[in-house]
Amino acid sequence: MKQSRTSRTISYIIVLLMLALYVFPLFYLFNVSMKTQTEYLLNPVALTEGIRLENFAEAWTKGSFSQYMWNSVLYTGMSTLLTLILSIFAAFPLARRYVKFSTLIYIFFLISMYLPNPLIPQFSLINQLGLYNTQTGYILLKTTGTGIAFLMFVGYIKSVSRELDEAAAMDGCGYTRYLFTILVPLMKPILATGIILTAIGVWNDIIGPTIYLSDPNYQPVTKGLFTFYGQYMNNWPLLACGILIVTLPLVVLYVALQRFIVGGAMAGAVKS
Amino acid sequence: MYPFGKGKARLIPYLYLSIPLLLYVVFGFGPSLVTVLFSFTDATGVRGQEWSFIGFENYKTFFGASNAGDRLDAIGRSLYFAFAVVIIQNAVGLFMAILINKKLRGDKLYRAVFFLPVVLGVTVSGLIWQLVANPLGGPAQSLLNFFGTSSNFFGDYNIAFELIIFVQIWMYMGYSMTIFLAGLQTIPSDLYEAAYMDGASGWKAFTNITFPMIAPSFTVNMLLSIIGALQTFDIIYVLTGGKFNTTTLAFDVYATAFGSGSADYGLASAVAMIQFLFVFTISMIALFYLRKREVEV
Numbered sequence: 001m002k003q004s005r006t007s008r009t010i011s012y013i014i015v016l017l018m019l020a021l022y023v024f025p026l027f028y029l030f031n032v033s034m035k036t037q038t039e040y041l042l043n044p045v046a047l048t049e050g051i052r053l054e055n056f057a058e059a060w061t062k063g064s065f066s067q068y069m070w071n072s073v074l075y076t077g078m079s080t081l082l083t084l085i086l087s088i089f090a091a092f093p094l095a096r097r098y099v100k101f102s103t104l105i106y107i108f109f110l111i112s113m114y115l116p117n118p119l120i121p122q123f124s125l126i127n128q129l130g131l132y133n134t135q136t137g138y139i140l141l142k143t144t145g146t147g148i149a150f151l152m153f154v155g156y157i158k159s160v161s162r163e164l165d166e167a168a169a170m171d172g173c174g175y176t177r178y179l180f181t182i183l184v185p186l187m188k189p190i191l192a193t194g195i196i197l198t199a200i201g202v203w204n205d206i207i208g209p210t211i212y213l214s215d216p217n218y219q220p221v222t223k224g225l226f227t228f229y230g231q232y233m234n235n236w237p238l239l240a241c242g243i244l245i246v247t248l249p250l251v252v253l254y255v256a257l258q259r260f261i262v263g264g265a266m267a268g269a270v271k272s
Numbered sequence: 273m274y275p276f277g278k279g280k281a282r283l284i285p286y287l288y289l290s291i292p293l294l295l296y297v298v299f300g301f302g303p304s305l306v307t308v309l310f311s312f313t314d315a316t317g318v319r320g321q322e323w324s325f326i327g328f329e330n331y332k333t334f335f336g337a338s339n340a341g342d343r344l345d346a347i348g349r350s351l352y353f354a355f356a357v358v359i360i361q362n363a364v365g366l367f368m369a370i371l372i373n374k375k376l377r378g379d380k381l382y383r384a385v386f387f388l389p390v391v392l393g394v395t396v397s398g399l400i401w402q403l404v405a406n407p408l409g410g411p412a413q414s415l416l417n418f419f420g421t422s423s424n425f426f427g428d429y430n431i432a433f434e435l436i437i438f439v440q441i442w443m444y445m446g447y448s449m450t451i452f453l454a455g456l457q458t459i460p461s462d463l464y465e466a467a468y469m470d471g472a473s474g475w476k477a478f479t480n481i482t483f484p485m486i487a488p489s490f491t492v493n494m495l496l497s498i499i500g501a502l503q504t505f506d507i508i509y510v511l512t513g514g515k516f517n518t519t520t521l522a523f524d525v526y527a528t529a530f531g532s533g534s535a536d537y538g539l540a541s542a543v544a545m546i547q548f549l550f551v552f553t554i555s556m557i558a559l560f561y562l563r564k565r566e567v568e569v
Contacts, residue, residue, distance in 0.1 A: 011371045015382055018368060021442070022385050025400045028411060032403060044409040086295070089288035098274050098285045105289075109296060113499055114555060116548040117522075118303030120310060120529050120537050125303060141299065145292020169275035175284045178276065204393025207506050211530055222395040226510070229399060236403060243399050247392055254391045258384055 033240035040237050059241035062232070067217060068224030069249075074135065075220055076202045079142035083198050084191065086145025088179060091153035096162065106154070109146040123211060133215050141212065142202045149194035156190040157183070192260035196253065203250055221246050307548075310541035317535030330542035343524075350520040350550065353437055354501040361441045362493050365448030370482065372449070373456045383453070386446035394443065398510035401439050402426065432516040440507050444500075448493050455489030456482070491562040498558055502551045521547040 032040060033055060034048035060066070093099045094106050122141075123132075131137025144150075160183070168178050184191070209223040216227070225246045232238050274282060311330055315323040334343055368386065372379045389397045405412045405425035416422050426432050459482065467477050483490075505523040512518045514527055521543060529540035 008374065008376070011374055011376060015368070015371050015376060019382060019385060022388065024411075025404050026388075028404060029400050044406065045411050045414050086292040090292040093285040093289050099289055105293070108301075112296070112300050112304070114548075114552055115301065115304035116307040116541075117503070117525055117544040118300055118307060119525065120541050120544065121303035121306035122299060123529070124315075124537070125299070140295075144295060144300070146296045146300070150292070166275045169277070173276075175276040175281065175288075200391055200393065204395065205506075206393075206395045206510060207526065210509075211526075222393065225395055225399070229402075236406065239399070240403065243396055243403075247396050250391050250393070251388075254388070255384075 029240050029243060032236055033244055035237045037235055037237055044236070055237055055241045056245065059228075059238050059245060062238065063224060063228040063242050063245075064216075065221065065224060065242070065245055068219060068221040069245075071135070071218060072203055072220040072222070073249075075139055075142060076199050078139045079202045080195060080198045082139070082143040083145065083147065083149055084194055086143065087147070087150040087153050087194065088184070088187075090145040091150050091157055092179060092183065095154045095157035096165070109150065112146065119211075126212065133213055133218065135218055138208070138212055138218070141208065142205070147198070148201075149198050152190055152194055152197075153187070156187060160186055189260050192257045196257045196260070199253065200250065307541045307544050310537055311545045313538045313541075315537040315541075317529070317537055323538075326538070330539045331546075333539055334542055334546065345517070346519050346521055346524055347546075347550075349433060349518070350502060350522065350547070353433075353440075353520055354498060354554070356437050357440055357444075357501040358494065358497045360437075361445050361448050361497055362490075364441070365445050365493070366452050366486075366490075368445070369449045369452035369456055370478075373453060383446075383450065386449055388446070389443040390447050394506045395510055397439065397443050398507060401435075401442075402511065405435065426511050427516060429516050432512055433518045436507055436511050436518055439511065440501075440504070443507070444497070448497065451489050451493050452486060455486035459485045487562075487566040491559075491566060494558055494562055495555060498555050499551060502547070502554065521550065 031048050032044070034050065034052050036052065039046075039049060090109070094102045097103075099105070126132050126137055126141065129137070131140065164182070165178065168182055173182065203220070204222060205220075206222045206226060209219050213219050213223070216224075219227075225242055228242045229239060232242075274285075276282075276284070312325050312327060313323050314326050314329070368382075372382055376382070392400075404410055407413055407422075407424050407427065412425065413422060423431065426435055463481050463485075464477055467481055472480065503522050505520060505526060508514060508518050508520065508523045509526070514523050514531075519527065525540050525544045525547060528534055528536050528543055
C-alpha cells in the first residue's frame with residue numbers, strides 16, 4: 001500500500017522522539033559512570049572529560065559484586081534449567097491430552113494468576129522447612145513448571161504434528177527419549193524465548209531476595225546493587241558503574257537471543 | 273491415543289507431570305488458599321507464638337477509624353495506578369506498534385530498544401530514573417530550572433506517585449508493543465489495499481480493519497496489564513520504598529508482613545484478600561467485555 005511521504009516523515013519523528021526517551025537515560029548513565037566524583041558534583045549534566053574504566057574496577061570491589069554476581073548466575077542458571085525441564089514435563093502431556101483431565105489440569109494451572117497473593121503462607125512454609133536463607137530454598141522457590149514458559153510451550157507443542165509422536169513410538173522410541181531427543185530440538189525457537197523470559201524474571205527479582213535471603217553472602221546482584229545504592233547514594237559515578245555491571249550480562253544474553261523474543265511472546269500469549 | 277506403550281509405560285507422563293503439579297500445589301495454589309485462612313487469624317512472624325482465629329477482626333482493623341483515611345488512599349492509588357498504567361501503556365504500545373509496522377527503516381532496532389527496560393529489570397530501571405531525576409542537578413532538574421521551576425521528583429508528595437506510574441509505563445510499554453506487533457503482522461495486507469480502493473484509509477482503516485483484527489492480542493494485553501498493574505509493587509519498593517504517599521494495596525501486603533518492625537501476618541493476609549477481590553472483580557469484568565468484543569467482530 002502506498003503511504004504519503006508526510007505520514008512517513010511524521011512516523012519517523014514520533015518514533016525517534018520515543019527512542020530518545022529510552023536511549024537518553026542509558027546514555028546519561030554511561031556518561032556519569034565515566035566521570036570522577038568532582039566532575040559529577042561540579043556539573044552532573046556535562047559530557048565526561050575522559051574514559052575512566054577504573055571506575056568499574058572500583059565499583060566491582062567496593063560493592064563486592066563478584067559474590068553477588070556468582071549467586072545470580074547460580075540462581076538464574078539452575079532455576080531456568082529446572083523450569084524449562086518441568087515446563088516440558090507439564091506442557092507436553094497436557095497439549096497432547098496424554099493424561100486424564102488434561103483441560104482441567106491446564107485451567108488449574110492458569111488460575112494461579114487470579115488467586116490471592118500466596119506470599120505470606122509461602123514464607124511460613126519455607127521457614128518451617130528450614131529453607132529460609134538457603135540457596136537451595138531460593139532456587140526451589142524460583143523454579144516452576146507452570147509459569148510463562150509452560151504457557152508458551154503448550155501453544156507451541158500443539159503446532160507440532162501428532163504423527164511425529166506415533167512414528168517415533170512405532171520405531172520403539174520411549175516417552176523420555178522422545179521428549180529430550182526429538183521434541184526438544186524441534187522446540188529451539190520457543191526454548192530460546194522461554195530461556196530469556198524465565199532468566200529475566202529470576203535475575204531481576206528484587207522482592208524475592210529481600211524476603212527470603214537476609215544473608216548478604218547469598219544475595220543476588222539486584223539486592224547487592226540496592227544495598228550498594230543505600231551506601232553510596234551520594235557517589236553517582238560509582239553507582240552508575242554498579243548499575244552497568246548488573247545490566248551487562250543480561251544485555252549480552254538479550255542481544256544474542258533477541259530475534260526469538262517477538263515470535264515467542266506472541267505464541268504464548270495468544271494461545272493462552 | 274497414547275502411542276508410547278501400555279502398562280507401566282503408560283504411567284510415565286503422569287509421573288513427570290506430578291513434579292510440576294506438586295511444586296505448584298505446595299508453593300503456589302496451597303499458600304494462596306491458606307492466605308484466606310490466615311486473614312481470619314492473629315498469626316505473626318514471631319517464632320513459636322500461638323495464634324488463634326479472630327473472625328473478621330483484621331478486616332475491621334484494616335477499615336478501622338484510626339487509619340481509615342490512609343487505607344482508602346491506598347485503595348484509591350491502587351486503582352489509579354492500574355487504570356493509568358493499563359490505558360496509557362496499551363494506547364502508547366499499540367500506537368508505536370502501528371508506526372513500527374509501517375516498515376520504517378531500523379524497525380528491528382526500535383523494537384529491541386523499547387523492549388530493553390524489561391530486560392534491565394525493575395532495580396536497574398528504577399535506579400536509572402533516580403539518576404535522571406536526581407534533585408541535585410540531574411538532567412530532569414536542569415530542564416525544570418530552564419523553565420524557572422524545580423522539583424524533588426521522587427521525594428515530592430505531590431508527584432512521586434505519578435512519576436512511579438511513568439517509570440512503570442516506560443518499563444513495560446515495549447512488552448505491550450511487542451504483543452501488538454505480533455498481532456498486527458497476522459493481518460493480510462490486501463485487506464488494507466481493498467479498503468484503500470474503496471476510499472477508506474487512516475482512521476477508518478484503523479477502526480474497521482486494524483482494531484477488530486488484533487482483538488486477540490488486545491485481550492491478552494489488557495488482561496496481563498490489569499492483573500500485573502494491580503499486583504506489582506517492586507517498582508514502588510525501588511523508587512520510594514512506600515514513602516511520599518506512594519503505597520498501594522499490593523505494597524501494603526508486603527509492608528505489613530515484612531516491613532521494618534512489622535510482622536502482622538493476619539492483617540497482611542486480610543489486605544491480600546482485599547487486593548484479591550479487586551483483581552478478581554476487575555479482571556472478570558474486563559474479560560467479559562473483551563471476549564464479547566472478540567465475538568462481535
